[in-house]
Structure formats: structure tokens, C-alpha cells
Amino acid sequence: MVTKPSTTPVTQSAPRVNNEIEVGEDLEFQRKWWRFENLVWILFTLIIVLDMAGLFGRGPIAKAERHAADGTIDVKYERIERTDSPSILTIDFGPSAIHDGKIKLFISESLVKGLGTQRVVPAPTETTIGEGGLTYTFPASKPPAAVDLALQPSGPGIYHFKIAVTNAEPIQAKIFVVP
Amino acid sequence: MAAVVRAFVGYFFLVLIVRIVGRRPGKQMTPFEFVLIFFIGGLALTAMVGDEVSYTNAICQIITLGSAHYTLAWARTKSKRLARLVDGTPLILLESGNWRSETLHHMRINADDVMASARDSGLKTLQQVDRAVLERNGEISITPKDNA
Numbered sequence: 627m628v629t630k631p632s633t634t635p636v637t638q639s640a641p642r643v644n645n646e647i648e649v650g651e652d653l654e655f656q657r658k659w660w661r662f663e664n665l666v667w668i669l670f671t672l673i674i675v676l677d678m679a680g681l682f683g684r685g686p687i688a689k690a691e692r693h694a695a696d697g698t699i700d701v702k703y704e705r706i707e708r709t710d711s712p713s714i715l716t717i718d719f720g721p722s723a724i725h726d727g728k729i730k731l732f733i734s735e736s737l738v739k740g741l742g743t744q745r746v747v748p749a750p751t752e753t754t755i756g757e758g759g760l761t762y763t764f765p766a767s768k769p770p771a772a773v774d775l776a777l778q779p780s781g782p783g784i785y786h787f788k789i790a791v792t793n794a795e796p797i798q799a800k801i802f803v804v805p
Numbered sequence: 806m807a808a809v810v811r812a813f814v815g816y817f818f819l820v821l822i823v824r825i826v827g828r829r830p831g832k833q834m835t836p837f838e839f840v841l842i843f844f845i846g847g848l849a850l851t852a853m854v855g856d857e858v859s860y861t862n863a864i865c866q867i868i869t870l871g872s873a874h875y876t877l878a879w880a881r882t883k884s885k886r887l888a889r890l891v892d893g894t895p896l897i898l899l900e901s902g903n904w905r906s907e908t909l910h911h912m913r914i915n916a917d918d919v920m921a922s923a924r925d926s927g928l929k930t931l932q933q934v935d936r937a938v939l940e941r942n943g944e945i946s947i948t949p950k951d952n953a
Contacts (some may be wrong), residue, residue, distance in 0.1 A: 649938055652894045653908075659893065660911045666825050710855060 658709040682804050683708045690799070698723040698794040699731075705747040707779050712744070721768065723791040729766045730792040731773065740785040741801060742796045745776040761792065779803040808857050812866040815853045816873040820891065892941045898938040912939060923947050 680687035683706040690705040703715040704779050714736075731750075737743050737760050750762035762775065779785070782805040790796030853866060881888040896908045898919055902950040909915065919937045922945035928934060 649895050649897060651897055651938075652889065653896075656894060656896060656908075656911075663825055663911075672823075688930055769924075 629667075680706065682706065683711070692791070692799055694720075694795045694797050696722060696795040697788065698791045699797060701789055701797050703798070703799070703801065705799070705801055707741070707777065707801055709779055709782050709803055709805050713777045714777060715777055717775070718787060719766070719769060719771045719791070720771045723794065724766045724768065724771070727765060727767065728774075729764045729771070731762045731764065731777070732757070732759055732788070732790045732792060732796075733762070734786075734788040736785045737775065737777070737787045737789070740779065740781075740783065741787065741803070742778040742780050743775050744778050745774075747774040747776065749798045759788070808854070808862050809865050809869045811853050811855075812869040813873055816870055817877075820877065824891065826895070831939065895941060896939045897936065898939055898945065899931070899934055900937070902932070908939070914945075919945055919947075921945075 677684065677685070679685050680689070683704060688704045688706040690703055692701045692703075694700070697720040699720065700718040701715065702718070704713050707713055717731065719729055733743070738760060746762060748764065750764050752763040754761040754763075762773075764771075779801075782803045784800055784802050786798065786800045788796050788798045854862065858918060877891065881891055896914075897905050898908055898914060899905065904916070916931065919934070920931055922937065923931060923934050924951065926947040928947065928949055933949055934947055935950040938946045938948075940946055
């Protein structure tokens with residue numbers, strides 16, 4: 627025996643217009659929604675402008691540069707980075723950074739782990755671990771001389787880092803990584 | 806874990822985006838359903854997926870997306886307030902020979918859009934239209950005058 631389908635009587639589902647047609651318009655709600663939409667559009671515009679300015683990375687605001695007080699190194703980097711997005715941190719060496727035809731550069735562990743250093747260009751001839759970081763050795767003649775670190779942060783957060791030539795003034799800064 | 810959260814947040818973010826962008830006239834899917842196309846076809850391949858291109862990740866994210874969609878669809882049937890928020894309400898564009906100019910302005914619709922729907926309903930002029938309503942799915946429904 628086939629069971630009959632369950633049914634319910636049809637009733638008015640939406641308010642009628644002029645008692646003629648069921649439309650279900652709610653103009654009061656819609657006016658509130660339009661006001662909300664306007665606010666959201668302002669927010670969207672603000673986000674786009676801030677993004678172009680670099681507040682979320684990859685723009686003028688994001689670019690930063692630090693100089694060691696003793697002139698050994700200048701570091702150019704992006705103070706705001708994006709998760710899993712590559713960027714370059716450039717270290718320019720001054721004449722006082724070179725000793726016996728070598729540069730010994732210390733970078734803190736946060737640059738390797740948190741900020742995800744993928745490559746060091748040029749490759750160092752020697753890498754020593756210790757003191758909470760890595761010390762790279764590069765053969766060098768005279769300035770201009772620079773080393774690039776290719777970064778690719780694996781997750782969002784604030785990462786403090788330290789870069790220094792051995793026995794010289796360090797540069798300490800932080801990079802904010804957005805999701 | 807993070808990929809599932811990304812999919813979940815991404816889905817609701819796109820629901821908001823599509824809702825804010827608004828309804829445009831035409832026979833089309835509801836903005837609500839558009840989210841699926843947007844999500845799976847576009848952003849899922851970039852920010853949502855990232856470098857996690859495994860089969861497991863794809864399965865988990867699609868299940869998350871399906872669950873979020875199902876939950877929202879279910880919640881809409883339980884709450885009229887939520888249904889209004891997600892879908893909006895029908896809006897009268899033309900009534901008894903008068904335009905609802907406030908609605909036309911905010912919904913970015915002009916007389917040509919209404920006339921196109923009127924022609925689709927077999928009417929020759931706007932004067933033959935008794936009422937034009939922008940439906941929740943973006944379609945303009947036309948009620949002709951009795952003598953049209």
C-alpha cells in the first residue's frame with residue numbers, strides 16, 4: 627500500500643501590496659541594508675587604498691631600510707610580509723665589514739625558521755650554527771658588496787630578527803607577516 | 806585544520822561579497838548559489854588551497870564548503886531574519902505607473918532593464934506594466950495591467 631504524501635494547506639507567505647499581490651517587500655529592512663552596503667563599500671575602498679599603499683605588504687609603506695650605526699651593514703627589507711609569499715632581504719656591506727678578505731655575517735634563527743629563508747645569494751662558503759642563529763662566511767674584496775636572503779614566511783605573526791657582521795653593531799628589527 | 810578554516814571563512818566571506826555586490830537583473834542563479842561557482846572555480850585554487858594541493862586537502866575543503874552551504878541553507882529556512890540577510894527581499898521597481906526611484910538608484914537598475922523584462926513577458930510598452938518586481942534571484946518579474 628502506497629503512503630499518501632504529507633501536505634499542508636497553502637497560506638499567505640508574504641505581505642500583499644494593495645491587498646492584491648504577495649510580494650514580501652520589506653523596504654525598512656532594505657534601507658538598513660543599503661546603509662550597511664554603503665559602509666561596506668567605504669571599507670572596501672579603504673582596504674584597496676591601504677593595500678596599494680602597502681599596509682598589507684608589497685607597497686611603499688611595507689618597504690624599510692636600517693643602517694648599522696658603525697656603517698658595517700645596511701639592510702633593506704619589507705617590514706610587512708605575506709604568508710607564503712616570496713620577498714628579498716638585501717644586506718649591503720660597508721668597507722668596515724670586510725676583514726681578511728672575508729665577511730662573517732650572523733643572522734638570527736627567526737630569519738630561517740619564522741621568516742623562511744629559502745636561499746642565500748651568493749651562497750656562503752661556510753655556515754656555522756650557534757648563538758641562536760647562523761653565521762655565514764663570504765669571501766669578499768671591497769664594496770659595493772651585497773647578500774640577498776630570499777624569504778618566504780610560512781605563517782602569520784610578528785618576527786623579530788637580528789643581523790650583524792661579527793664583532794660589529796647589530797641591526798635588530800621586526801617583520802609583521804599577514805595571513 | 807587551517808585549510809578547513811580557510812575554506813569555511815572563505816565561503817562566508819564570499820557570501821557577504823556576493824550579497825554586497827548586489828542583484829543585477831537577468832535570468833541568473835541567485836547570488837547565494839553563485840558562491841559555489843566563485844568559490845570552487847576561482848579562489849579555491851589560490852588563497853584557499855595555497856600550496857596544499859593534496860587530494861586529502863581538496864576533499865576536506867569541498868566537504869567543508871558543502872557543509873557550510875547546507876548549514877546556511879538550513880538556517881535560512883529556520884530564520885526569516887537570516888533569510889532576509891542572505892537573500893534580501895523582493896523589491897518593487899514600478900507600481901501603478903510610478904517608478905520607485907529610490908529602489909532603482911540603490912539597485913543600479915534603469916528603465917531599460919525593466920523594459921527588457923516586459924518584452925520578455927510579451928508586453929510592448931512600459932505603460933502596459935502594472936507592477937515590476939526585482940526578485941531575490943535578480944530576475945525582474947512583470948505583472949501586466951488587466952487590459953494589457
